[in-house]
Amino acid sequence: MTTIKDIAERCSVSVSTVSRVLNDHPDVSSTVRERVLKVIDEVHYVPNSSARDLVKSQSDDIGLVVRGMGNFFFAEMIPTIETAIAKAGYTLLTHQINSEDDELRAGAELVRSKKLKGLILLGGCFDYGKEQIAVLDVPFVCCSFGNSFGKLKETQYSSVTIDDQLEARRAVEYLIAHGHRKIAILLDSTCDSSISELRYLGYCQALKVAGIPLDEELVQETGNFSMEASYDGMKQLLNRRDDFTAVFVIADTMAMAAMRALYEGGKRVPDDCSVIAIDGISMSAYFVPTLTTLVQPKREMGEESVRILIDMIEKRSKNRHVILPTEVRSGESVRRMK
Amino acid sequence: MTTIKDIAERCSVSVSTVSRVLNDHPDVSSTVRERVLKVIDEVHYVPNSSARDLVKSQSDDIGLVVRGMGNFFFAEMIPTIETAIAKAGYTLLTHQINSEDDELRAGAELVRSKKLKGLILLGGCFDYGKEQIAVLDVPFVCCSFGNSFGKLKETQYSSVTIDDQLEARRAVEYLIAHGHRKIAILLDSTCDSSISELRYLGYCQALKVAGIPLDEELVQETGNFSMEASYDGMKQLLNRRDDFTAVFVIADTMAMAAMRALYEGGKRVPDDCSVIAIDGISMSAYFVPTLTTLVQPKREMGEESVRILIDMIEKRSKNRHVILPTEVRSGESVRRMK
Numbered sequence: 001m002t003t004i005k006d007i008a009e010r011c012s013v014s015v016s017t018v019s020r021v022l023n024d025h026p027d028v029s030s031t032v033r034e035r036v037l038k039v040i041d042e043v044h045y046v047p048n049s050s051a052r053d054l055v056k057s058q059s060d061d062i063g064l065v066v067r068g069m070g071n072f073f074f075a076e077m078i079p080t081i082e083t084a085i086a087k088a089g090y091t092l093l094t095h096q097i098n099s100e101d102d103e104l105r106a107g108a109e110l111v112r113s114k115k116l117k118g119l120i121l122l123g124g125c126f127d128y129g130k131e132q133i134a135v136l137d138v139p140f141v142c143c144s145f146g147n148s149f150g151k152l153k154e155t156q157y158s159s160v161t162i163d164d165q166l167e168a169r170r171a172v173e174y175l176i177a178h179g180h181r182k183i184a185i186l187l188d189s190t191c192d193s194s195i196s197e198l199r200y201l202g203y204c205q206a207l208k209v210a211g212i213p214l215d216e217e218l219v220q221e222t223g224n225f226s227m228e229a230s231y232d233g234m235k236q237l238l239n240r241r242d243d244f245t246a247v248f249v250i251a252d253t254m255a256m257a258a259m260r261a262l263y264e265g266g267k268r269v270p271d272d273c274s275v276i277a278i279d280g281i282s283m284s285a286y287f288v289p290t291l292t293t294l295v296q297p298k299r300e301m302g303e304e305s306v307r308i309l310i311d312m313i314e315k316r317s318k319n320r321h322v323i324l325p326t327e328v329r330s331g332e333s334v335r336r337m338k
Numbered sequence: 339m340t341t342i343k344d345i346a347e348r349c350s351v352s353v354s355t356v357s358r359v360l361n362d363h364p365d366v367s368s369t370v371r372e373r374v375l376k377v378i379d380e381v382h383y384v385p386n387s388s389a390r391d392l393v394k395s396q397s398d399d400i401g402l403v404v405r406g407m408g409n410f411f412f413a414e415m416i417p418t419i420e421t422a423i424a425k426a427g428y429t430l431l432t433h434q435i436n437s438e439d440d441e442l443r444a445g446a447e448l449v450r451s452k453k454l455k456g457l458i459l460l461g462g463c464f465d466y467g468k469e470q471i472a473v474l475d476v477p478f479v480c481c482s483f484g485n486s487f488g489k490l491k492e493t494q495y496s497s498v499t500i501d502d503q504l505e506a507r508r509a510v511e512y513l514i515a516h517g518h519r520k521i522a523i524l525l526d527s528t529c530d531s532s533i534s535e536l537r538y539l540g541y542c543q544a545l546k547v548a549g550i551p552l553d554e555e556l557v558q559e560t561g562n563f564s565m566e567a568s569y570d571g572m573k574q575l576l577n578r579r580d581d582f583t584a585v586f587v588i589a590d591t592m593a594m595a596a597m598r599a600l601y602e603g604g605k606r607v608p609d610d611c612s613v614i615a616i617d618g619i620s621m622s623a624y625f626v627p628t629l630t631t632l633v634q635p636k637r638e639m640g641e642e643s644v645r646i647l648i649d650m651i652e653k654r655s656k657n658r659h660v661i662l663p664t665e666v667r668s669g670e671s672v673r674r675m676k
Binding site: 044072075078079082091092093094095096098113131132134135227231253256257259260263282283286287288290 | 382410413416417420429430431432433434436443451469470472473565569591594595597598601620621624625626628
């Protein structure tokens, strides 16, 4: 096997120069850098860090626990997180779990077995207690969720989120501003201590402020966040009522499935029913009609999560919380009432 | 920190009984199992395997290098692979890279630094040579791609794929059987030594067998596999020609973006232009119109890749190759010509 010494000999430079090139240090001339990189390429050299890993009590690894397999919104965030982690000089281990699984336990196992330096949780429960997070003995950041239904102090965890309740309120107010008053909502559950419950509260608030009484028959629960359940939920809603002129669906993927159910039920979007959502996944911009949605700042959320985590790992700062705004992407799925 | 011994004492059972419960062995009574699990839950115990990892020269980890970030088709396969790996008693480390990155180098680095037992490459080049794969000194499986443009012997690598050329031919023959003769193709490139080139060959073959001359103006390259490039490519094709009645798009996500461009160009699908693709991602079944596509057996591909890899790791068998068939999902995007 080729070693770093072989590379140095072939390039007629010192081992430490090769090492500097490998670690991308600035104090190497571009001529030397190119010569070294060329040889590395020729001999298919791969840096060997296992020996170093063996004697270290911790690795340079950061774990990412992704809760909700096949979640397109998360899938679009992972590359940003991976790039930011690499830029900071760490490597990322990704672990996907089902949305019913316990992300804290999964994270804790990963931390112990891989000697991780820190953890990013992409998706999780909003109701952690002190005992629950005690299993984590490294810095961690909750990305895309906070502790709205739990009892943690702000100093006990970090988070990067949008203000789910406020943004949901904005989405519904967007419909009201377009003249809608009979507004349905399609959501996982009104009381699941999750993003769904928060967005439901925003829906109720928008109606209340506008003086529109809550009509419980227009609240359709789906039981989970899948496209399938959303499609079925919209069919149920259509069987029960057909007098609503707009629907707020709490997530883009759910909205796309709901639009299919509306189409099959003979309701044209937006002519017969307007649709608005929150998330802003890339695919919803190609739907016919394109989806009007409040776009979460995916890139900033990923980068900010990494920044907070690295700052904690490198002892530059303590737990902190960042709330970022969404941006309305006006599509073709909402019409103005006359 | 709670140890396995503490758990055993609290449950009044032996340490080996707790261990059997943790490892899900069958020879523990259900009463004991439940008692142990209850205590484990109460004390928030997390198995500590780091000491074991330290003295082992290899971990129980398998790496998954995913090439093509935000690839929805791959995103839908990862959960299956993760589950199958866990069932076999291993853990999975996932690493995502850009579609321009070198998956062999990324895989080799992961193997060395994490002492991996084996590797699954989800997406990669079809033209490896012997020197290139020499960087990998553990068993590996190419999932969703083979070595069509390379010179490897069958004994030098493993693969699980569909027959890309044959399936593309079937897709185009499906259009021909529905009376289409002016059939365009939207693809990354006709000569990229990848899936795109293979599917292009299948397109040419179908036309040839049907006696339809190849019309190069109906071949639209996009330069990559993104939705954006596909949308732009379809717009270019529409600017050049509007006499085609059908288009074969080489991937579902690309087809969805192309359908949007057709819509904006005033071409209704399927009335003015039929569309067929290959992949079968879940979302394309909710599009209006639903996409007619050849569905890749994602679950079987993932499970088969894991099976082959584990068999090699546990020395039960050598490199092998599995080719699986797709299944036509008839949607609303293809119409029969009169």
